[in-house]
Amino acid sequence: GENVEQHPxxxxxxxxxxxxIKCTYSDSASNYFPWYKQELGKGPQLIIxxxxxxxxxxxxxxxxxxxxxxxxxxxxITETQPEDSAVYFCAAARxxxxxxxxxxxxxxxxxxx
Amino acid sequence: DTxxxxxxxxxxxxxxxxxxxxxxxxxxHDTMYWxxxxxxxxxxxxxxxxxxxxxxxxxxxxxxxxxxxxxxxxNLHINSLELGDSAVYFCASSQxxxxxxxxxGTRLTVL
Numbered sequence: 163g164e165n166v167e168q169h170p171x172x173x174x175x176x177x178x179x180x181x182x183i184k185c186t187y188s189d190s191a192s193n194y195f196p197w198y199k200q201e202l203g204k205g206p207q208l209i210i211x212x213x214x215x216x217x218x219x220x221x222x223x224x225x226x227x228x229x230x231x232x233x234x235x236x237x238x239i240t241e242t243q244p245e246d247s248a249v250y251f252c253a254a255a256r257x258x259x260x261x262x263x264x265x266x267x268x269x270x271x272x273x274x275x
Numbered sequence: 276d277t278x279x280x281x282x283x284x285x286x287x288x289x290x291x292x293x294x295x296x297x298x299x300x301x302x303x304h305d306t307m308y309w310x311x312x313x314x315x316x317x318x319x320x321x322x323x324x325x326x327x328x329x330x331x332x333x334x335x336x337x338x339x340x341x342x343x344x345x346x347x348x349x350n351l352h353i354n355s356l357e358l359g360d361s362a363v364y365f366c367a368s369s370q371x372x373x374x375x376x377x378x379x380g381t382r383l384t385v386l
Contacts, residue, residue, distance in 0.1 A: 205377035
C-alpha cells in the first residue's frame with residue numbers, strides 16, 4: 163500500500179517569513195495530492211490540492227509543487243501570519259470510485275508574532 | 276449550515292461496552308468515510324462507503340462496523356470497546372473521488 167512521509171514534524175517561523183513542508187510517497191500510481199490544515203479541536207480542512215498532470219499550483223499565499231519522478235511534493239506558505247498556525251497534513255491517493263487518502267504524519271506549524 | 280456533522284462530540288465509556296457514533300452530510304455527496312486520529316495526530320482511513328461499495332482498511336478490527344441507513348448518513352458502530360480504541364474519529368464525505376470534507380470529530384475515551 164501507499165506510504166507517505168512528511169517533514170518536518172514541527173516548524174516555527176517568524177511572522178512574514180515563508181514556511182515549507184515536504185512529503186514523499188511510495189506508490190507510483192498515486193495521482194492526487196491534497197493538503198489539509200487542522201486547527202485545534204477541529205476537523206482537517208482542504209487548503210490546496212494538486213493532480214499528477216500538473217507540476218505546480220498556487221492559491222494566493224499558498225503553493226504546492228509536485229515532482230512525480232522523485233515522488234515528492236511540497237507545500238509553500240509565503241508571508242505567514244499567526245492564523246496560519248495549525249497542523250498541516252499532506253496526503254496521497256489513487257484515482258478510483260472512492261479515494262482512500264493516505265496521510266503523512268503532520269507538521270505543527272507555529273508562526274511567531 | 277454544517278456540511279458534515281458528527282454526534283456526539285465527546286464520548287466517554289467503559290471497556291467492553293458497545294457504542295455508536297453518528298455522521299450526517301448535507302452536501303449531496305455519494306461517498307462517505309471514517310478516519311481514526313490517534314494521540315500523535317496520525318490520521319488513518321478506516322472505511323470508505325458509497326451505495327455500491329464498502330472498502331475496509333484491512334487493519335481495522337472487525338469490532339468496528341459502518342452502518343449506512345441512507346446516502347446522507349454513515350454511522351460507526353464499535354463492539355467490545357478496548358483502551359486502544361481511544362482516539363478522535365472523523366467522518367468525511369466526497370462526491371465520488373473529489374475533495375473530501377471532514378466533520379468536527381468525535382473524541383472517544385475508553386476507561
